[in-house]
Amino acid sequence: MEKVFSKTKGLTDVPFTYCPGCTHGIIHRLIAEVLEEMDLLENTIGVAPVGCSGFLLDMFSCDFVGGPHGRAQAVATGIKRAMPERTVFTYQGDGDIAAIGTSHAIHVAARGEKITSIMVNNAVFGMTGGQMAPTTIGGQVTTTSPYGRDCALAGPPIDLPKTIATLEGAVYVAAGSVDSPKNVAQTKKMIKKAFQVQQKGLGFSFVSILSTCPTNWGLSPVDSLNWLRKNMMPVYQLGELKATEEVNAL
Amino acid sequence: MRRQLLKGNEAIAEAAIRSGCKLFFGYPITPSTEIIEYLSRNLPKAGGAVLQGEDEIASINMCYGAAATGARVMTASSSPGYSLKQEGMSYLAAAELPVVVVNINRNGPGLGGLGPSQGDYFQCTKGGGHGDYRTIVLAPSKGQEMYDYTMKAFDLADKYRTPVVILADGMLGQTMEPIEFKERPSVELPEKDWVTTGCIGRPKRKISMYNLTNEAGEEISLKLQAKFNKMKDLEQQWENYCTDDAEYLLVGYGTCGRVGKSAVQLARQQGIKLGLIRPITLWPFPEKAFISLPKIKGILTVELNAGQMVEDVKLAVKCSIPVQSHTRVGGMLLSENSVLKKLAEVFQLEVRV
Numbered sequence A: 001m002e003k004v005f006s007k008t009k010g011l012t013d014v015p016f017t018y019c020p021g022c023t024h025g026i027i028h029r030l031i032a033e034v035l036e037e038m039d040l041l042e043n044t045i046g047v048a049p050v051g052c053s054g055f056l057l058d059m060f061s062c063d064f065v066g067g068p069h070g071r072a073q074a075v076a077t078g079i080k081r082a083m084p085e086r087t088v089f090t091y092q093g094d095g096d097i098a099a100i101g102t103s104h105a106i107h108v109a110a111r112g113e114k115i116t117s118i119m120v121n122n123a124v125f126g127m128t129g130g131q132m133a134p135t136t137i138g139g140q141v142t143t144t145s146p147y148g149r150d151c152a153l154a155g156p157p158i159d160l161p162k163t164i165a166t167l168e169g170a171v172y173v174a175a176g177s178v179d180s181p182k183n184v185a186q187t188k189k190m191i192k193k194a195f196q197v198q199q200k201g202l203g204f205s206f207v208s209i210l211s212t213c214p215t216n217w218g219l220s221p222v223d224s225l226n227w228l229r230k231n232m233m234p235v236y237q238l239g240e241l242k243a244t245e246e247v248n249a250l
Numbered sequence B: 001m002r003r004q005l006l007k008g009n010e011a012i013a014e015a016a017i018r019s020g021c022k023l024f025f026g027y028p029i030t031p032s033t034e035i036i037e038y039l040s041r042n043l044p045k046a047g048g049a050v051l052q053g054e055d056e057i058a059s060i061n062m063c064y065g066a067a068a069t070g071a072r073v074m075t076a077s078s079s080p081g082y083s084l085k086q087e088g089m090s091y092l093a094a095a096e097l098p099v100v101v102v103n104i105n106r107n108g109p110g111l112g113g114l115g116p117s118q119g120d121y122f123q124c125t126k127g128g129g130h131g132d133y134r135t136i137v138l139a140p141s142k143g144q145e146m147y148d149y150t151m152k153a154f155d156l157a158d159k160y161r162t163p164v165v166i167l168a169d170g171m172l173g174q175t176m177e178p179i180e181f182k183e184r185p186s187v188e189l190p191e192k193d194w195v196t197t198g199c200i201g202r203p204k205r206k207i208s209m210y211n212l213t214n215e216a217g218e219e220i221s222l223k224l225q226a227k228f229n230k231m232k233d234l235e236q237q238w239e240n241y242c243t244d245d246a247e248y249l250l251v252g253y254g255t256c257g258r259v260g261k262s263a264v265q266l267a268r269q270q271g272i273k274l275g276l277i278r279p280i281t282l283w284p285f286p287e288k289a290f291i292s293l294p295k296i297k298g299i300l301t302v303e304l305n306a307g308q309m310v311e312d313v314k315l316a317v318k319c320s321i322p323v324q325s326h327t328r329v330g331g332m333l334l335s336e337n338s339v340l341k342k343l344a345e346v347f348q349l350e351v352r353v
């Protein structure tokens, strides 16, 4: 019988710990598939965040390091500087990279650190029970914005990829979504390109991905996808925000 | 052997290069800055690299990443910067990563001042970061020891898979002394069979520390504690100075160890049988130095803080000997005369100063 689907070698048999309908799992699979397709699994060291995806260390079949909340890019810098020939990537929630870890997000980009960062934007702090994140959109109800995010008090949400794109050392910046098969396919291409950029040593590459958190949004998996499309997509610019000439020539 | 006049900070930097340190991550702060400056000039020539991080938090986490690959790595700072590294210290201890961390202690709290201080004794020896962990702390008292203990720190870090702190004050960091460029001692160290370097030809590895159940948490914690106990058992170090016939003892480390030696000489000129115990490891505190001191009538601790190590000395002698404390704070130095005066005052001795 013809095998039409098999799990990527990039993932171990450790079961995902995510809630039903959470799209962290899809993003894991995309990264793992890219690493397998590019034959990078043995060459790669991943760096984990602290957040719902903090346990992905066990789920990927490449080496993985986990440190403090928000520090993944600093840890990754240390790994890359010690082993420039290895592929090094961070996987981080929006709280991890766009709140507590923002200084590192700016400076790895400024330095053109030859690593890849994947940001998973679900507009909340998922792990700690759905508090407001810098990415929470105006009016969105969370446990720490129970009357809806008041942008006059909390400011409007940060679109981190746009900020990162202004820095010269960031040579590839893209924002995708995994809400539909089409967007999943497109996001995978972005991830692949980001790793190709790193392989060629062109500079810092960054992919931000819109993701759902049905549990903390209080919605069903399907309604979550609709909520993401209706509320997050107008706020967060999608597509390739930046690709230098060298990147386009890849 | 080559000898050169170097600042204490530069001696640390040179020893790091000669210990095979390949990477240095740091953020400038007085009075530690000569370390990153010296290494920026000289580590690249030795095939290594220096990266100035965006802050101390970044720097210690860069060390975390580099150490995870097995590279010898160091960071250095001074009190306010060392405070920022405390989260990192806790994670390094938990993930069992060898990193050498230098703290050139300046006056605090807050921004404080640049003068020499030992105000970070508690922070360095009692944890500093969160959780139940310990770090080895080495306290040099002169330029050559800045060099020698740095070499030792790298070996201890690798031996125990642990962060090791070098704690010195700004006076030691800034003073120029002749330094002998000794070769790295040959020490047998465990193979680094835990590093995350990419899983070519071996099963995948991970480095991190968290526990999803309390039972696992207990198991991991007990394993760590067993390691800390082993360090406590095997690594206590101190220097005895004129202690054999001593009736009174000074206890001081770093700069105070040095001042203490002068005070001992002065006292002995006047017929007072004074000796000195100079702790070299501040953690583990050299309790063994205090096990049997039948002739000692009194102990005076000497510190550049409001009295911190004195607590460990009291614990070590278990109330069997009176312990008094002589201190100076705020970035000021104390003199051997002031030590003698205090000794005379608290133990009712006749001295001329």
Ligand SMILES: Cc1ncc(C[n+]2csc(CCOP(=O)(O)OP(=O)(O)O)c2C)c(N)n1
Pocket (backbone or CB within 6 Å): A049, A050, A051, A052, A053, A069, A092, A093, A094, A095, A096, A097, A120, A122, A124, A125, A126, A127, A128, A133
């Ligand atoms: C220093 C520190 N502060 C706070 C926390 C608590 N904390 C853990 S994860 C997290 C936020 C997670 O949100 P995000 O990064 O968006 O990831 P998600 O869980 O949504 O995937 C917080 C605040 C922590 N672990 N460490």
Ligand code: SF4
Pocket (backbone or CB within 6 Å): A017, A018, A019, A021, A022, A023, A024, A052, A122, A126, A127, A212, A213, A214, A215, A216
């Ligand atoms: S809390 Fe949200 S982000 Fe976390 S696993 Fe559940 S759905 Fe996913």
